[in-house]
Amino acid sequence: MANNTSSGNSPTAEPKTLVETAYRALRRDIIEGHLAPGEKLRVEHLKDDYGVGAGTLREALSLLISDALVVSQGQRGFRVAPVSLEDFEDITKTRVMLECDALRQSIAMGDDAWEGDLLAAFHRLTKAEEKRIGTDDREEWEERNRIFHEVLISACPSRWLKHFLSILYQQAERYRRLSLYLQPIPRDIHAEHEALMQAAMARDADKATAILGEHILLTFRSVEQIPKDQLNEKLAA
Amino acid sequence: MANNTSSGNSPTAEPKTLVETAYRALRRDIIEGHLAPGEKLRVEHLKDDYGVGAGTLREALSLLISDALVVSQGQRGFRVAPVSLEDFEDITKTRVMLECDALRQSIAMGDDAWEGDLLAAFHRLTKAEEKRIGTDDREEWEERNRIFHEVLISACPSRWLKHFLSILYQQAERYRRLSLYLQPIPRDIHAEHEALMQAAMARDADKATAILGEHILLTFRSVEQIPKDQLNEKLAA
DNA sequence: GTTTTTAAAAATCTCGAGAAAAAACGTTGA
DNA sequence: TCAACGTTTTTTCTCGAGATTTTTAAAAAC
Numbered sequence: 001m002a003n004n005t006s007s008g009n010s011p012t013a014e015p016k017t018l019v020e021t022a023y024r025a026l027r028r029d030i031i032e033g034h035l036a037p038g039e040k041l042r043v044e045h046l047k048d049d050y051g052v053g054a055g056t057l058r059e060a061l062s063l064l065i066s067d068a069l070v071v072s073q074g075q076r077g078f079r080v081a082p083v084s085l086e087d088f089e090d091i092t093k094t095r096v097m098l099e100c101d102a103l104r105q106s107i108a109m110g111d112d113a114w115e116g117d118l119l120a121a122f123h124r125l126t127k128a129e130e131k132r133i134g135t136d137d138r139e140e141w142e143e144r145n146r147i148f149h150e151v152l153i154s155a156c157p158s159r160w161l162k163h164f165l166s167i168l169y170q171q172a173e174r175y176r177r178l179s180l181y182l183q184p185i186p187r188d189i190h191a192e193h194e195a196l197m198q199a200a201m202a203r204d205a206d207k208a209t210a211i212l213g214e215h216i217l218l219t220f221r222s223v224e225q226i227p228k229d230q231l232n233e234k235l236a237a
Numbered sequence: 238m239a240n241n242t243s244s245g246n247s248p249t250a251e252p253k254t255l256v257e258t259a260y261r262a263l264r265r266d267i268i269e270g271h272l273a274p275g276e277k278l279r280v281e282h283l284k285d286d287y288g289v290g291a292g293t294l295r296e297a298l299s300l301l302i303s304d305a306l307v308v309s310q311g312q313r314g315f316r317v318a319p320v321s322l323e324d325f326e327d328i329t330k331t332r333v334m335l336e337c338d339a340l341r342q343s344i345a346m347g348d349d350a351w352e353g354d355l356l357a358a359f360h361r362l363t364k365a366e367e368k369r370i371g372t373d374d375r376e377e378w379e380e381r382n383r384i385f386h387e388v389l390i391s392a393c394p395s396r397w398l399k400h401f402l403s404i405l406y407q408q409a410e411r412y413r414r415l416s417l418y419l420q421p422i423p424r425d426i427h428a429e430h431e432a433l434m435q436a437a438m439a440r441d442a443d444k445a446t447a448i449l450g451e452h453i454l455l456t457f458r459s460v461e462q463i464p465k466d467q468l469n470e471k472l473a474a
Numbered sequence: 475g476t477t478t479t480t481a482a483a484a485a486t487c488t489c490g491a492g493a494a495a496a497a498a499c500g501t502t503g504a
Numbered sequence: 505t506c507a508a509c510g511t512t513t514t515t516t517c518t519c520g521a522g523a524t525t526t527t528t529a530a531a532a533a534c
């Protein structure tokens with residue numbers, strides 16, 4: 001949490017070292033599913049793909065363990081962290097608890113600047129949603145969605161809470177992407193975000209947390225309802 | 238959480254690689270305060286102290302970032318994570334929230350085997366406390382205290398909650414040790430543990446979480462009340 | 475006396491090669 | 505046909521050396 005190299009770091013700071021570059025590229029490929037869950041990460045192969053030395057790549061992989069995107073076992077190398085419906089459910093429930101608590105604190109502590117940031121983040125998200133119709137630049141929307149959630153809880157004074165939430169968000173994003181190819185978004189996410197934003201601005205903590213909790217839970221439900229056989233194709237390690 | 242190399246792993250599994258060995262040695266030295274908060278960790282020096290190569294040590298340090306015991310910045314190497322009273326307060330509050338929630342779930346889900354484990358862990362802790370009078374094998378007590386808290390919440394089904402708690406516990410232990418030299422334990426910790434154990438066995442979740450919350454908070458209070466100038470000697474980075 | 479510039483020293487970051495372990499493969503025997 | 509064994513191949517783990525960058529210290533300029 002208190003470092004620039006690992007999880008939860010400011011995404012705007014550009015990488016200054018090769019380790020950092022490889023770390024980001026790998027993280028992206030894992031979250032986007034280009035590296036499948038459970039897949040073996042052979043250093044000898046990957047070092048060529050990412051254009052770095054073996055030691056550098058090992059270090060990047062070690063960093064990814066912080067984010068629970070990579071696992072390692074003894075003398076048997078690295079693997080992409082496996083996925084499961086149970087894990088996603090756990091992530092969802094834990095995230096609901098933590099993020100609602102953080103939101104409550106944020107609403108209580110947030111000042112005018114926070115309100116401004118929130119409004120701005122919501123606006124940018126809305127713009128991305130409008131552009132997105134038909135187009136395929138999902139990345140832009142994903143990034144702005146992340147920032148919107150981040151800004152929502154930004155006035156919460158607990159660094160640790162925010163640190164844990166950044167990890168959980170990242171994990172959830174991974175599951176969301178894995179299921180994306182199977183099921184288009186059936187919900188009116190924009191309406192959910194708008195209601196959430198307005199409740200937060202109105203300082204209605206009960207309402208805001210209720211909406212947020214439901215919002216996060218619905219994402220899980222939509223994945224949960226995907227037929228198991230289709231899901232297992234993706235989840236197979 | 239889902240790996241054997243990083244935080245929250247089973248402490249009984251012996252290290253099979255030099256990276257793992259160095260990781261544990263470094264972690265121990267940081268938690269015990271032999272490596273001071275904020276201290277620069279020069280790879281060229283440390284590799285000799287720990288008897289490994291530069292690359293190996295770098296990897297171990299990368300692993301310690303997961304535990305937030307080490308921080309790194311760009312091209313300026315590694316440092317021991319700094320400490321502050323604010324940070325400890327955050328750790329404490331976050332831990333109270335998460336650990337109480339986990340305990341509640343554990344009490345609800347725990348079976349007979351869990352009760353047995355809890356009883357056993359409490360017994361071992363008691364024995365260590367009796368032996369400790371006068372002697373100085375703090376390590377034994379620390380380990381058993383950790384296990385007691387771990388067993389308490391072991392029946393909680395959320396892996397992520399337990400993962401986060403293991404990180405927070407480790408952080409708290411570090412602060413506890415830093416303050417240990419300044420202030421002897423004035424509390425009757427044994428009584429607190431016993432009441433906690435009994436409430437858990439009686440499945441009285443409200444009572445158990447109340448005791449646990451107070452138990453964790455008291456540790457913070459005892460550090461908080463240490464005169465600031467004495468504290469800053471230790472906390473100085 | 476203070477600040478800026480410049481040069482030397484130290485540390486970080488990176489890579490490729492060699493030893494140890496695990497996995498893959500074919501062979502032998504029942 | 506199947507299982508057990510030993511060899512070969514692959515992969516991981518580890519180390520030391522070289523290129524950049526940062527830090528330190530001294531010299532020069534204001």
